[in-house]
Amino acid sequence: MQHDFWHQRWQNQQIGFHLDAVNPLLAAHFQALDLQAGQRVFIPLCGKTLDIHWLLSKGIHVSGAELSQLAVDTLFTELGVTPSITQRGSLRHYSAEHIDIFQGDFFDLDKALLGKVNAIYDRAALIALPPEMRIRYSQHLINLTNGAPQLLISFHYDQSLAEGPPFNVSAEEVTAHYAQAYDINLLADEILPTGLKGKFPAQEKLWLLSPLK
Numbered sequence: 001m002q003h004d005f006w007h008q009r010w011q012n013q014q015i016g017f018h019l020d021a022v023n024p025l026l027a028a029h030f031q032a033l034d035l036q037a038g039q040r041v042f043i044p045l046c047g048k049t050l051d052i053h054w055l056l057s058k059g060i061h062v063s064g065a066e067l068s069q070l071a072v073d074t075l076f077t078e079l080g081v082t083p084s085i086t087q088r089g090s091l092r093h094y095s096a097e098h099i100d101i102f103q104g105d106f107f108d109l110d111k112a113l114l115g116k117v118n119a120i121y122d123r124a125a126l127i128a129l130p131p132e133m134r135i136r137y138s139q140h141l142i143n144l145t146n147g148a149p150q151l152l153i154s155f156h157y158d159q160s161l162a163e164g165p166p167f168n169v170s171a172e173e174v175t176a177h178y179a180q181a182y183d184i185n186l187l188a189d190e191i192l193p194t195g196l197k198g199k200f201p202a203q204e205k206l207w208l209l210s211p212l213k
């Protein structure tokens, strides 16, 4: 997916993916990550999700990566926080108490800049990317985080009915990306009540990815 596609989405406020409340699957299953206050969750392709507000309210520290400066500026405005902003190569590092967001291309983020994270929360990141990019994405995510435990939300629908994003990502594909590093367990499997884009039957699945022992 080209950067311009996402910049235009944000510019035109075509952000149907953005939820106006915490994601119910995150709220219901967050405890599966077994995190303590003060530990850090990494949210790749984070947008301005309210899930960040929710995690911070639980005492969890958050790191994120997001391409759109508009999204990141809006996130901090909505948090009511003024970050310090530092240029780090091609990325801009927005930092405030308990939160670090790297604005720019996720693929330019490296381990040293990200620092240690205790878990990953992927909602609408893997499924936002076309098939060939998903391979690169999942490998980069594992490398960046040393395979930190992960909550992953995927969408399942007939890809011939609609073009992504979001893309259909099958259970087999989740296994292909992540079985090398994780035990994979399905925590929830729900029918999207409004369907995908209000039209197509779709399911939402929540996976817990636990590092292989």
Ligand SMILES: C[S@@+](CC[C@H](N)C(=O)[O-])C[C@H]1O[C@@H](n2cnc3c(N)ncnc32)[C@H](O)[C@@H]1O
Residues within 6 Å of the ligand: 001, 006, 007, 017, 018, 019, 044, 045, 046, 047, 048, 049, 065, 066, 067, 068, 071, 104, 105, 106, 107, 123, 124, 125, 128, 165
């Ligand atoms: C479908 S949205 C999901 C946003 C957020 N996770 C949520 O649940 O609301 C995908 C986001 O990924 C961002 N994005 C796309 N490609 C990216 C890249 N290469 N690096 C960083 N962010 C990217 C887009 O700007 C967009 O905000």
